[in-house]
Amino acid sequence: MGYTLNFSAVWRNFDDLLAGLLLSLELAFVALLIGCVLGLVTAFGLISRNGWARRPAALYVTVIRNLPILVLILFAYFALPQMGIRLGKIESFVATLAIYSGAYLAEVFRAGLISIPPGLSEAGLAIGLKPRQIRTSIIIPLMIRNVLPSLSSTLISLFKDTSLAAAIAVPELTFEARKINVETFRVVETWIVASGLYVATCSVLAASMRVIERRLTLAR
Amino acid sequence: MSDCLLEISGLRKFFGPVEVLKGVDFSMREGEVVSIIGSSGSGKTTMLRCINMLEEFQGGTIRLDGETIGYEETASGRKRKSETEIARQRALTGMAFQQFNLFPHMSAVENVMLGLVKVKKMGREEAREIALKWLERVGLAERAGHYPGQLSGGQQQRVAIARAIAMNPKLMLFDEVTSALDPELVGEVLQVIKDLAADGMSMLLVTHEMRFAYEVSSRVIFMNQGVIGEQGDPKVMFNAPQSERLAEFLKTSSFV
Numbered sequence: 032m033g034y035t036l037n038f039s040a041v042w043r044n045f046d047d048l049l050a051g052l053l054l055s056l057e058l059a060f061v062a063l064l065i066g067c068v069l070g071l072v073t074a075f076g077l078i079s080r081n082g083w084a085r086r087p088a089a090l091y092v093t094v095i096r097n098l099p100i101l102v103l104i105l106f107a108y109f110a111l112p113q114m115g116i117r118l119g120k121i122e123s124f125v126a127t128l129a130i131y132s133g134a135y136l137a138e139v140f141r142a143g144l145i146s147i148p149p150g151l152s153e154a155g156l157a158i159g160l161k162p163r164q165i166r167t168s169i170i171i172p173l174m175i176r177n178v179l180p181s182l183s184s185t186l187i188s189l190f191k192d193t194s195l196a197a198a199i200a201v202p203e204l205t206f207e208a209r210k211i212n213v214e215t216f217r218v219v220e221t222w223i224v225a226s227g228l229y230v231a232t233c234s235v236l237a238a239s240m241r242v243i244e245r246r247l248t249l250a251r
Numbered sequence: 252m253s254d255c256l257l258e259i260s261g262l263r264k265f266f267g268p269v270e271v272l273k274g275v276d277f278s279m280r281e282g283e284v285v286s287i288i289g290s291s292g293s294g295k296t297t298m299l300r301c302i303n304m305l306e307e308f309q310g311g312t313i314r315l316d317g318e319t320i321g322y323e324e325t326a327s328g329r330k331r332k333s334e335t336e337i338a339r340q341r342a343l344t345g346m347a348f349q350q351f352n353l354f355p356h357m358s359a360v361e362n363v364m365l366g367l368v369k370v371k372k373m374g375r376e377e378a379r380e381i382a383l384k385w386l387e388r389v390g391l392a393e394r395a396g397h398y399p400g401q402l403s404g405g406q407q408q409r410v411a412i413a414r415a416i417a418m419n420p421k422l423m424l425f426d427e428v429t430s431a432l433d434p435e436l437v438g439e440v441l442q443v444i445k446d447l448a449a450d451g452m453s454m455l456l457v458t459h460e461m462r463f464a465y466e467v468s469s470r471v472i473f474m475n476q477g478v479i480g481e482q483g484d485p486k487v488m489f490n491a492p493q494s495e496r497l498a499e500f501l502k503t504s505s506f507v
């Protein structure tokens with residue numbers, strides 16, 4: 032083994048890695064935010080008795096969950112412009128990730144919704160609340176508590192999935208690492224540092240989600 | 252207009268093809284306390300749930316305080332009222348459930364405040380004051396900040412009753428509110444209901460507590476297979492049931 036580790040080239044370009052990491056986080060958060068809205072609407076569709084709400088929701092979830100995310104990313108970036116929908120790299124990727132996570136979150140939210148006892152909605156109706164008020168004051172707050180652990184792992188998955196944006200040259204962490212790799216030839220060092228950044232960030236994300244969970248756990 | 256608070260006539264309710272209320276006629280005046288007894292599956296719960304539109308019903312009318320509940324006659328037939336109108340009418344009655352159904356993410360006082368703020372559009376301070384007053388009435392002033400998970404079943408049920416009463420309903424509906432409780436907690440809940448009855452609250456309550464029905468009700472109705480089998484003064488009914496059915500039912504229930 033004639034390889035001696037030398038990190039100095041990586042440290043010289045560390046700012047680029049950090050900028051990439053920041054972009055990765057932004058991509059994940061924005062996608063999660065939009066994905067939550069999509070997932071919530073879809074989840075209410077999935078549990079609806081009305082077929083016109085339920086069938087499109089089920090179709091969306093089925094199609095997305097049966098497509099590899101890389102195919103979705105490439106489809107959105109390369110095929111959609113041919114069909115007249117032109118988005119920037121970042122917008123295209125965020126939209127893809129949001130639509131992708133929306134389908135998974137829909138299932139998560141659906142499970143969180145159906146575990147709420149129907150008696151609570153009825154108690155809300157009985158004091159004169161309207162269905163919309165019951166959703167905002169009772170159902171959604173309880174559902175959020177139910178799904179926090181899954182939401183936490185979804186956020187971490189999304190953060191890791193942002194590395195796929197390198198495939199369409201979005202300058203996030205993986206893309207920056209590859210650039211440094213190519214420019215400095217410090218292959219091992221570059222990927223060790225990049226991996227360390229991913230692991231550290233995921234740990235921080237998981238820990239912060241646990242804090243939120245503890246805050247919101249119902250008193251017993 | 253009659254002086255009836257609640258007037259049910261010809262109430263019919265189907266679950267799919269199964270008719271579970273087969274023409275219920277019933278009325279009560281303001282201030283009356285009426286207990287509904289009858290064996291499991293006879294339609295007691297369904298009748299209460301129709302009164303506050305938690306169930307749709309297919310025939311008959313329910314009038315409460317002069318209003319026709321839930322449906323209106325139009326040129327093209329019987330039509331369900333708007334959700335807004337139904338929500339308003341539901342607030343005319345208060346309901347306490349067997350399973351308490353407190354909102355687990357809200358403290359006792361927040362449970363009571365929710366309807367006051369969202370339905371009665373009160374400011375939070377005024378709502379809190381009223382909520383605390385009612386929690387005090389059910390003996391739970393010191394538990395106002397506790398969450399449902401931190402309260403015993405009996406305490407949860409008393410909060411649930413406070414939550415319903417705080418809305419100032421014309422009529423309180425109680426559906427077997429002590430059935431899910433450990434025996435030693437039943438008394439505290441029944442006491443709260445007795446106090447409300449003594450205050451002149453109009454109440455319609457489904458109960459298996461025959462002793463309690465005997466003591467608090469001005470009238471008892473016996474539901475039997477989707478219709479009212481018999482009704483009258485509990486002292487008369489329990490001691491001299493007219494029908495074979497009621498006699499049998501009383502024998503099997505624990506009224507001593």
Ligand SMILES: Nc1ncnc2c1ncn2[C@@H]1O[C@H](COP(=O)(O)OP(=O)(O)O)[C@@H](O)[C@H]1O
Pocket residue numbers: 266271289290291292293294295296297298
């Ligand atoms: N949601 C429902 N779907 C179908 N049948 C129901 C439903 N709720 C109640 N029933 C039926 O209606 C009848 C009356 O039920 P219920 O009003 O709960 O009786 P009770 O309260 O007197 O025990 C029973 O035969 C019961 O099985």
Ligand SMILES: [Mg+2]
Pocket residue numbers: 295296297427
């Ligand atoms: Mg019942």
